Amino acid sequence: DQQVKQNSPSLSVQEGRISILNCDYTNSMFDYFLWYKKYPAEGPTFLISISSIKDKNEDGRFTVFLNKSAKHLSLHIVPSQPGDSAVYFCAANYDNQGGKLIFGQGTELSVKP
Amino acid sequence: KAGVTQTPRYLIKTRGQQVTLSCSPISGHRSVSWYQQTPGQGLQFLFEYFSETQRNKGNFPGRFSGRQFSNSRSEMNVSTLELGDSALYLCASSPGPAGQETQYFGPGTRLLVL
Numbered sequence: 001d002q003q004v005k006q007n008s009p010s011l012s013v014q015e016g017r018i019s020i021l022n023c024d025y026t027n028s029m030f031d032y033f034l035w036y037k038k039y040p041a042e043g044p045t046f047l048i049s050i051s052s053i054k055d056k057n058e059d060g061r062f063t064v065f066l067n068k069s070a071k072h073l074s075l076h077i078v079p080s081q082p083g084d085s086a087v088y089f090c091a092a093n094y095d096n097q098g099g100k101l102i103f104g105q106g107t108e109l110s111v112k113p
Numbered sequence: 114k115a116g117v118t119q120t121p122r123y124l125i126k127t128r129g130q131q132v133t134l135s136c137s138p139i140s141g142h143r144s145v146s147w148y149q150q151t152p153g154q155g156l157q158f159l160f161e162y163f164s165e166t167q168r169n170k171g172n173f174p175g176r177f178s179g180r181q182f183s184n185s186r187s188e189m190n191v192s193t194l195e196l197g198d199s200a201l202y203l204c205a206s207s208p209g210p211a212g213q214e215t216q217y218f219g220p221g222t223r224l225l226v227l
Contacts, residue, residue: 034215036218051213101156101158101205101216103148103155103156103157104155
């Protein structure tokens with residue numbers, strides 16, 4: 001049972017445009033969501049997070065939106081840069097699960113110059 | 114502040130052997146979690162330690178075990194290695210045990226079982 005899903009395995013975007021990465025979840029108990037960026041053979045790098053009490057969080061070029069009724073979150077990158085090309089994972093957690101993050105399968109973003 | 118460090122970075126073992134991987138968390142972080150990444154299963158949670166106690170465990174066989182020391186460093190051990198244990202093993206640390214804590218990952222240990 002995959003509780004966190006990223007239905008798009010890949011996404012290609014032109015440099016300077018907006019990248020939108022999507023994530024759906026099934027467990028309504030999740031109350032904390034994170035986005036990580038990963039290069040091959042490296043560990044994931046934390047990008048941005050959002051608590052379930054919010055519907056939006058911004059950090060520089062990165063904005064995460066949370067729609068609890070739809071059990072959907074999205075990561076917007078504006079403007080996209082070639083260095084953003086990587087695999088992006090969304091992850092979810094809820095308080096009594098402690099450190100147990102549930103990850104989606106990842107979306108590979110390619111930003112073309 | 115130094116990040117999460119993992120040793121060794123690469124390891125080759127044969128079936129039936131055992132392996133120990135090490136993780137040093139970010140200074141001041143007391144929680145360490147371990148994850149396995151494979152092409153087929155993605156990133157999967159193994160276990161979490163806080164104050165030398167295992168707080169949570171994923172759905173892995175008993176061949177996978179871990180521990181945490183008083184300085185928050187952690188080790189994980191895999192006994193009787195199988196071919197399917199070939200994976201990238203990632204360690205992550207966070208300041209405390211609460212659910213809403215950001216986990217910061219190390220570079221991983223790439224294990225190949227022949």
